[in-house]
Amino acid sequence: xxxxxLEEVRKSYGPAEVVHGVxxxxxxxxxxxxxxxxxxxxxxxxxxxxxxxxxxxxxxSIDRRIVNRLEPKDRDIAMVFQNYALYxxxxxxxxxxYGLKVRGVHKADIHNRVNEAAVTLGLGEYLDRKPRxxxxxxxxxxxxGRALVRNPKAFLFDEPLSNxxxxxxxxxxxxxxxxxxxxxxxxxxVTHDQVEAMTLGQRIMVxxxxxxxxxxxxxxxxxxxxxxxxxxxxxAPSMNILSGSVDxxxxxxxxxxxxxxxxxxxxxxxxxxxRPEHLCLRKEGEGDYCQVRAKVAxxxxxxxxxxxxxxxxxxxxxxxxxxxxxxxxxxxxxxAILYFKADTLHLFDAxxxxxxxxxxxxxx
Amino acid sequence: MAVMQDKRVHFRNKWLPYLFIAPxxxxxxxxxxxxxxxxxxxxxxxEDPFGLSSQFVWLDNFTALFTDPHYLESVKVTLVFxxxxxxLSLSVSLLLAVFADQVIKGANFYKTFIIWPYAVAPPLAGVxxxxxxxxxxxxxxxxxxxxxxxxxxxxxxxxxxxxxxVAAAWKQISYNFLFFLAxxxxxxxxxxxxxxxxxxxxxTRFRTIIFPLLSPTTFFLLVVNVIYAFxxxxxxxxxxxxxGPGGATxxxxxxxxxxxxxxxxxxxxxxxxxxxxxxVMMLTILQFKFIERRVQY
Numbered sequence: 001x002x003x004x005x006l007e008e009v010r011k012s013y014g015p016a017e018v019v020h021g022v023x024x025x026x027x028x029x030x031x032x033x034x035x036x037x038x039x040x041x042x043x044x045x046x047x048x049x050x051x052x053x054x055x056x057x058x059x060x061s062i063d064r065r066i067v068n069r070l071e072p073k074d075r076d077i078a079m080v081f082q083n084y085a086l087y088x089x090x091x092x093x094x095x096x097x098y099g100l101k102v103r104g105v106h107k108a109d110i111h112n113r114v115n116e117a118a119v120t121l122g123l124g125e126y127l128d129r130k131p132r133x134x135x136x137x138x139x140x141x142x143x144x145g146r147a148l149v150r151n152p153k154a155f156l157f158d159e160p161l162s163n164x165x166x167x168x169x170x171x172x173x174x175x176x177x178x179x180x181x182x183x184x185x186x187x188x189x190v191t192h193d194q195v196e197a198m199t200l201g202q203r204i205m206v207x208x209x210x211x212x213x214x215x216x217x218x219x220x221x222x223x224x225x226x227x228x229x230x231x232x233x234x235x236a237p238s239m240n241i242l243s244g245s246v247d248x249x250x251x252x253x254x255x256x257x258x259x260x261x262x263x264x265x266x267x268x269x270x271x272x273x274x275r276p277e278h279l280c281l282r283k284e285g286e287g288d289y290c291q292v293r294a295k296v297a298x299x300x301x302x303x304x305x306x307x308x309x310x311x312x313x314x315x316x317x318x319x320x321x322x323x324x325x326x327x328x329x330x331x332x333x334x335x336a337i338l339y340f341k342a343d344t345l346h347l348f349d350a351x352x353x354x355x356x357x358x359x360x361x362x363x364x
Numbered sequence: 365m366a367v368m369q370d371k372r373v374h375f376r377n378k379w380l381p382y383l384f385i386a387p388x389x390x391x392x393x394x395x396x397x398x399x400x401x402x403x404x405x406x407x408x409x410x411e412d413p414f415g416l417s418s419q420f421v422w423l424d425n426f427t428a429l430f431t432d433p434h435y436l437e438s439v440k441v442t443l444v445f446x447x448x449x450x451x452l453s454l455s456v457s458l459l460l461a462v463f464a465d466q467v468i469k470g471a472n473f474y475k476t477f478i479i480w481p482y483a484v485a486p487p488l489a490g491v492x493x494x495x496x497x498x499x500x501x502x503x504x505x506x507x508x509x510x511x512x513x514x515x516x517x518x519x520x521x522x523x524x525x526x527x528x529x530v531a532a533a534w535k536q537i538s539y540n541f542l543f544f545l546a547x548x549x550x551x552x553x554x555x556x557x558x559x560x561x562x563x564x565x566x567x568t569r570f571r572t573i574i575f576p577l578l579s580p581t582t583f584f585l586l587v588v589n590v591i592y593a594f595x596x597x598x599x600x601x602x603x604x605x606x607x608g609p610g611g612a613t614x615x616x617x618x619x620x621x622x623x624x625x626x627x628x629x630x631x632x633x634x635x636x637x638x639x640x641x642x643x644v645m646m647l648t649i650l651q652f653k654f655i656e657r658r659v660q661y
Contacts, residue, residue, distance in 0.1 A: 052557050073563040085554035089576045099562035102572070146562070 002063035002076075002153035002186055003028045004049060009058035011044050011210075019044055019210045021058065026203075031180050031187040033201030035194060037233070041210040042190045043158055049188060050079050050156050063153055078147030079156040082163060084139045086131040086146075092118075093127040096145045110149075117145040137168045144179070154186040161196065173199060194234050198222065206230050224346075228353045231273045231346060237307055237321045240279075242272045243350070250364055254292040254312045259342065260364035269350035276307065278344040279322035281336055288342045290363040294320055296334050301326060310336065400641065406634035413628035425635035434611065435619070435636070442615040445529060446593035453533035454585060457540035458578075462570070464541070465548045475545070482538035486596060490603025493531040497604075517605065521612030524605045528613050531604060532597045540585050547581035548574065587651050594644050616640050 004026040011019040019041040026032045034042040047053040049060060051072035060067055067075050078099075086095050093114055100110045118124045121141040131139055140160060147155055160176075161169045177200055180187050191197055197204050198218045206213040206221065206229075214226035225231035231239040244253035246268050251259040253272055283289050294310035297319075306326045312318045313335070322338060330336060342363050347356040375381050407425055411418040429435050464474050484492070496504045499516040508515040517523040551574060559569045575582075598617045601607060607614035607622060614622070620640065624633025 050557075050561060052560070072557070072561045073565070075561075077561065079558065079561050081554045081558060083552065083554055085552065085558035087555060087559075087573060089579075098559070098564075098572070102559075102568055103563045146558075150562070 004154055004186060004188065005059075005061045005064075006045070006049075007059045007061075009045070009048065009060060010056045011041070011048060011053065012056045017056075017210065019048075022212055024205060024212075024215065026186060026188060028186055029184045031177075031189065031200060031202045033197040033204045034188065034190045034207060035192065035197040035201075035204055035233075036207035036213075038192060039209070040207040042192075042207050045207075046079075046156050046158055046188060046190045049154075050077060051075050076153045077156055078150050078152040078154075079158065080140075080143045080147055080160045082159040084131070084143040084163075086139055086142055088131055091128050091130055092123060092134070092142050092145075095131065095142055096149050099146060099150045113149045113151075114145075117148045120148070121145050136164050137172060140164060140172060148183075152185075154188065155183075157187065157189040159191055160189075161191075161193075176200060194236065198234065204234075206233060208233075224355065225273070226355050228271055228273065228348045231348070235275060237276050237323065239273045239275050239346070240320045241348070242274070242312075242318055242320070244270045244272045246270060251361070254314055254318065258364045259290065259345075259361045261359050261361045263359035265347075265356065265359060266349050267351055270356065271348035271350050271353070273346035273348060274340050274344060276321045276323040279320070279324075279338050279340045281322075281324060281328055281330060281338065283339050288363050289339045290342055290345075292320070292338050294336055294338055296330055296332050296336055299330065299332055310338065403634045403637045403641070406630055407638045409631050409634075411630045413630075415630070418631075421631070425631045426639070428632060429635050429639065434614075437611060438614050438616055438619045441525075441611070441613065442594070442617075445525065445532075445597075445613065445615050446590065448525075448529040449532045449536070449593045449597070450586070450589045452529060453536040453540055453589060454582070456533065457537045458544050458582075460537070461541050461544035461548055462574075464545055478541050479538045481535055482542075484535070486535060486599030487603050489531060489535050490600040493527060493534075493600070494604050497527055518609055521609055524609055524613050528597070528601050528604055531600050532593065535597075535600065536589060536592055540589070543581050543585055544578065547578045551577050583651070583655055586655070587648055590647055590651070591644060594640065616643075 004024075006022050006024040009019060009022045010017060022045060024032075034045060036042050044053060048055050049062075051067065051070060051074075055068050062075055062077065087098065090098065096114045096117060097110045100113065105113075114127075115124075118127055121144060123138065123141055123145060126134060126138060126142075131142065134142065140163075143160070157176075161172050164172060173196060176189075180200075189196075189200060191200075198221075201218055203215060203217055204221050205215045208229050214221060214230045216224075216226075221230060221234050225234065225239070228241055232241065242253050244251045244259075246261075246265050249260055249262070251261055251265075251270060251272070253259070259272075293313040295313060296308055297311050298309040300307040300309070303326070305323050306328065308322045308324060308330060310320050310322065312320055320338065324330070342361050345361065347359055347361070348354060349356055408420060408422060409418045410421045410424065460478055464471065464478065467474055481489070494502070496502050497515070497517065499505050499518055505515045514520075515523065517527050555573060555577075556569055559573050564572065594615075595617055597615065598621060601613055601615060601618045602621070605613045607618045616636065617640065620633050620636045623629045623636065627633075
């Protein structure tokens, strides 16, 4: 149980800086997810917390102790690797007992803790097997069991579910969440999968090219994305980002459509973000609806709902994706009117790509 | 092994695969089976030194061999020589491989240097060591004598053994090094990182993770090194000590040559080579039977 704190943490490989000053406090018992595309520095940050990479500058502390110069073994953390990193020459029992054995824990104590973890993870009958005789999901459980028995201050996960098939991944995701609920330990979890990030994280840190784009709860990340990058990265299908131009107190976009804004906008150009599920093919009840005309280009029925790819009319040549109920009657190549409420849209500065807050808009 | 079966090639012409392995078979036939069968045949004949007449003597050559104190002495010398050579070359090459594995800058430079001795022919290696250690003219021998060590391996049997062991081990280090390095590089980094987080220091990591995971490599090298020490060290001994002083470095393989081509006892020499062949075959079978099953994981 421990708080993990990063202050101005930077990492360079030779002249190339890959992490550009990260500040983050992970309170005791929090499940924090680091998410971003490959090469964004999320694994590097995790490995710096673990002590597998040196910190170029800045400070990392675990439980109020600065650990920059501590060996991994002295940081009292446990890590689960993407490829499980099980010792192939040892049985499941030996794998789980290894960390306790090298730390000189009493044999009877090891026995109890390993058996307890094995029961928790449903590995009881596999204790004598070698890793090669286990399935992917079982190996993943052994890797978790190895972390569990140590009862460390914090758990670090480096894309632990990436090597599993889709069904098993969903199952393990639920198990992980239950595990955290039971242990109430600090979890730091790296993934590139936004579904894992949204479902597991109590807070999410979105990274891009070694910079922090946003830190917040899943709700904040989804409903108030701090940049067009976060808006596009979280949510599937991605948020539609349309170009708009500011004309007095009006914003013109998608050809003729317009919005009226109250407040000051930083420039002449803005980006308007609207999630596919906030677009619909008809007005539902009263509300401040905007409307755009678009031609349906492609329909993807997903069963539960249908994703419709459209091309906006009015010469802007922008694509827009909407998510509708499967019962909606819409055909390819038809022209449709798309409605969305003005209060569901997001405004971004076209130059900095950052969110614009405090500007009221309504349909105009 | 399922993958292996999928990769099996099917030939349309059933003679084609035999044609492909024919060159290898011809080489084995001419350079192994034929001489081996000659040796077996000769080992039961008594031949005059000029090869003009020969007489079938059943197993007399073998009986003579096992009652010959020189032969039994040579067995002892071979055991000492082989164990020392194998132990030295395996441990030094493992150490070098572990170091080289951690080098980042100039790794290729080190590797090339360590691999070099393998390109030197055994007799040349023997001559090289002779030049360095010859009591009368060797550079190192001169320095040793200056340092107060009475270096004369022509008279001191311990020194003679030491010299051939070091020379033979040196020759084999490159080969072992290559395999150990490849074995080390095949161990996933995440395993060692995981062990480091689990609390294992460098020594514990080596003992509990690296060494066990290297064991298939070590086993393979053990087999190869046994064969090397028994057979391929002839050149070094011939060049450096000629089996002396007083038979102190007279290993079985050198004795085969010495008795056959110097002593002209062709039957006895053939019997010795048959025995040697059997010993190495048995050693290899033993190794596979008892050690191999422990090194698989």
